[in-house]
Amino acid sequence: MIKLIASDMDGTLLDNDMQISPENVAAIKEAQARGIEFIVATGRNREEAVPALSAAGINCAMVTLNGAHVFDPTGQSLFIVPIPYEEACRLFDLLESRDIYFEVFTNQGLYSENQEERIQLFAEHIAEIMPHLTHKMAIAMTAAHLEQLPIIHTENIRQTLLDEELEVLKIICLHNEGPAILGPVAAEIDRYGDLVVTSSGTNNLEINHKNAQKGIAVAHIAKDRGIDLADVMTIGDNLNDLSMIQLAGVSFAMENAHLELKENAKYHTDSYLNSGVGKAILRAINEEL
Known part of the structure; x- marks a missing residue:
């Protein structure tokens, strides 16, 4: 039982x-x-x-x-x-080379380098899981939700991680073309061996340490x-x-x-x-x- x-x-x-x-x-x-x-x-x-x-x-x-x-x-x-710093930077390089938006969850909060892109992509994610919403409604819901969610904006995530001695716990990345762009990236990350890639929707990847x-x-x-x-x-x-x-x-x-x-x-x-x-x-x- x-x-x-x-x-x-x-x-x-x-x-x-x-x-x-x-x-x-x-x-x-x-x-x-x-x-x-x-x-x-x-x-x-x-x-x-x-x-x-x-x-x-x-x-x-x-x-x-x-x-x-x-x-x-x-x-x-x-x-x-956590994901080791060097491994996290390797991921940042890969995602940036494919023009994929990402944000970083740490032991001291959530970090993003682009607030405007974040709102747009998360609105598309909400619209996916709540198809009854119009795009405008999804944008409004996303903006309201993000206002309540503590997030730290930084111009240089690599330097911030070093300066603040932060532990990287998860990296989430989003792209509005979904599997067409994210699928090959997930396959490449899988070959790293010490990371695991999962998903909570078709337009995102969630990257963690394999443990x-x-x-x-x-x-x-x-x-x-x-x-x-x-x-x-x-x-x-x-x-x-x-x-x-x-x-x-x-x-x-x-x-x-x-x-x-x-x-x-x-x-x-x-x-x-x-x-x-x-x-x-x-x-x-x-x-x-």
Whole structure:
């Protein structure tokens, strides 16, 4: 029987308003009341993840940045898995040579060299995952979201990383032509050997150290709790969730999930628009999965 539940956020736990539905909240609370621990495992950093969880009254441990930074329920940092500076600069050179926008998540915040391009590309990403929005609405939503998200703009990310002695935890890159441009870059990065490339949408790549993956982080938490992986449940929708879907004894893919994730998950649930997380949790409880 499950003792630990790890859920992705975007396209999984959160609805179109980037909130957690009452149905999802109720199911999470029911699980917690039964002594089952709930955690989130997200590509977001902690600052992005906290508002929706706090609004829902959910306090939990967090696997953030795809497993590069893990926090306990009080917000205390448990461990980080950084990309070495030299490797990060090698990636910057590659991305710049292909005219691909990128930004850098560090242990002290998020850095970007181009705010205008950031808004445009993130608006396109939001429009992709929320197709009911017009382009103008996506731009407005992006601008409003980014106003709430702490971000540091710099003219020279390489020098900033050195001057501030920052640890690079994740690099996200975006291009509006999607796989046509990003696919070959992902293949090239894969050959580096010490990095892992995942995605949370067709127009982005998320780059981490090979040991910074959601599955590795969830397994670490389970081991720390003395929980067997057979008693772990994971829920996700995209390729950056694949590692934790593959390791768990009970795994659910959202109805809106990437095909490869659906093929690897043991069970399927409803979409993020219909409180699929809550339905999966209640099914696991009721059927004693």
